Amino acid sequence: MGGDAGLPVTVPAALQFARRNPDTKLLLVGDSTAIRAALKDQGGLGRDWYEIIHASEVVAMDDPVEVALRRKKDSSMRVAVQSVKDGRAQAFVSAGNTGALMAISRYVLKTLDGIDRPAIATVIPNQKGGGTTVLDLGANVDCTAEHLLQFAIMGTALVSAVEQRNRPSVGLLNIGEEVIKGNEVVKRAAELLRSSGLNFHGNVEGDDICKGTVDVVVCDGFVGNVVLKSIEGLARMVSSMMREEFQRSALSKLAGLVAMPVLRRFRGRVDNRRYNGAALLGLRGIVIKSHGSADAYAFGCALQRAHEAVQNGLLDDTARTVDSLRQYMQAAKEQQDSPQPAV
Template identity: 65%
Template sequence: MSVRVAIDCMGGDHGLPVTIPAALSFLRHASDARLLLVGMSDRIEQALIEAGAPASSPLRNRLEIRHASEVVEMDDSLQVALRGKRDSSMRVAVGLLREGQADVCVSAGNTGALMAVSRFVLKTLEGIDRPAIATQMPNRTGGTTTVLDLGANVDCEPEHYLQFGIMGSALVSALGGADRPTVGLLNIGEELIKGNDTVKQAAELLRASTLNFRGNVEGNDIYEGTVDVVVCDGFVGNVALKTSEGLAKMLGDFIREEYKRHVFTRLMALLSYPVLRRFRKRLDHRRYNGASLVGLRGVVIKSHGSADAYAFEVALQRGYDAARNGLLQRIEETLARMRAGGPSAQLPDPVAAAGQN
C-alpha cells in the first residue's frame, strides 16, 4: 500500500526552496510514497524544474500538484489563517486528509495556525477532547523521549493528561518504539510540595488506566530517558522545550568561542573535528524535526518553520512512518480498549472528572 503525503509547499520561513528539494529527495528514498504538492502551481512547477524534476522525470509519476492560491504567513493571526485565507496551501493540504486523498499532511507553517486549521477541518478523534503537540527529544540512552503537550493546551484538566498519555503511547509505537511504551507524568521534586491538584488527579487517572504508567518524573528525566513518554500541560512542555533549545544553543556557542580563542585552540578544533562533528550530529536538532499534532482525525506533522531541506525531509519521513504504521488506528484502539476494559481501565467520565476539582 502506498502512503500519500500532502505537503504544504508554501509554509515555513523558506517555502519552495526548502520544501521542493526535500520532497524530491524523500520521494527517491521512499519508493512506495506518493506526494501531493500543495501551493501555487506555477511556482511549484518552476521549483520542480529547478530542483531537477522536469515534467519528463520519472519521479513525476508519483507526485501531483494541487493548486492553492493563498499562503498563511508566519505572522498571520489565527483569524486570518482560519477565516481570511480559505484557499491557503495549509488549509488545502489539511483538507486532502479529510477528503481521504492523503494519509498524512506535513507543513512548516505557523504552529498555532496549523493547529487551528487542522482542528477546524479534521475535528478530534472520539474520546479526545483536545489535540496536542508531541515531539521526540534525544535522550542519554541513544533513543528519544516523546513529550506532550508542547503548547496547544495551557490549562489542562486531569483527563487531558490521560489522553496525552494515550496519544503519546500510540505515537511511540507507530514511530517504531516500544509496543507498550512507559509513560511518566512531569512533576516537581520529592522534597517540595508535589505538584498541584490537577497533576495529582492526573496521576490517579493514569495509574488506573491500561497505560504502562510509571508515576511521576522530573525535568531531568526527559534527557535521562527514564520513560518513553512524558506528559505535561502545554505551558510546562513549551517552557521545557524552549529552555532546552536555549541551553543547547548557549553551550554550542561556548564550545565555538573556546576553540576560537587563539591559534593553539583553533588547531585543536581542527584536530578534534571528527569528535566535534559526531557530537554535533548527535545533537543536530534537524534530526528530531517534525512535531506531531495528535488527537485529530488525520495525521498532521509540523516541521520547524526555519527547517532546511534536510530537516524538512526528516519531518516528511516522520509523517510517512506515522501514517504507514497506523498512528490513528493505534490511538483509536487504545481508546476502545479502555472503554471496554474493567472498571480500573475505564476512561473517566469527563464531566465527573472535571467535577473533582
C-alpha cells in the first residue's frame, strides 16, 4: 500500500517479479479489495504466484511514528512485519513511511544479539561500475564509536551475502585535509575498527563514495542521510539541466536525437533505480525499504534485493559475523586483561 503511488506501482512490480522468479510466492498485504482490483487491471488474477493478506489500516507517509506504532495495529505495514516474525514470509519490502517501518520492525522483530540499534544501508553507484554500500542513512542520529563498529559489521555481512564478495573492505567516513580531522567519536571508531578483524581500509572522504574506494562506507545517520540526499539532489539537477539543453532549440533537439543511443547508455549507467532497496539491518528478519517515489522498475529492483538477501542467507551471515567478531574482541580483551609476564 505504501509509497507515493501505492498499488499502481507495487502490484505491477510484484507481477513482473513473480514472472522472473517462478520459485517465489508473494504475499500481498493490504486492502484486499483494492489489491484484487489492481491485480485484475494487470491481468494478474487467477494464478497461484500470490496470496493476499488483508489489513484494514494503512500507515500514511506523514504519520508520526507513535501513531503508526501504537494506534494502527492492523496496518498493512504491521501485518507484513508480523508475517516475517511468524516465519510466514522470509522478507518484507515496503515503499512506505521509513520512520514507521523502522520503529515497527524493531518493535516486532527485535535486533540481533550484539546489535544495539538497527541501521539503514543503501548502495550508491560508483565509478568502478559497481556500487558502494553506505550506512547508516538516518536511523541513528547520535552514534557512539561502538555503533559505528556495529554498522561496519552489518555492512560487511550485507555485502558478503548479497554481492557474494569475500571480506569486503570498509571505510570510515571522515573529513580530510581541513583543520581538525574528525571528531572524537570517529577517531575512536577508527581504533575499534583497526582492531576488529574486519577488512578495514581506514578513513575515507566524501568523494570516495563515488570513486568506489571501498565496498562499505560507515557513518552516523545524520551524515549518511544528508550525503545521500545531497547526491540525489545533484543527480536530479544534472539530468534536468541536460534535458533542458537538449530541448533548447530545434538544432539541440536534432543533436539529442543523434546522441540518443549514447545518452541512453549513459543514463543506464548512472540510473540509481537499479540500486533501489535500502536494507534495514541488524533485525531478526529481512526488511527492505524502497524509495517512496519508486516506479514499478525500481520497486522490482527492491523486490530482487530482498530475494537475493534471503537466498544468500543474509540473516545467518549477519548473526555469524556479529558473533565471531564478539568472540574475537572478547579474546583480545582477555589477553589484554591477563597478568603480564614479568620480563
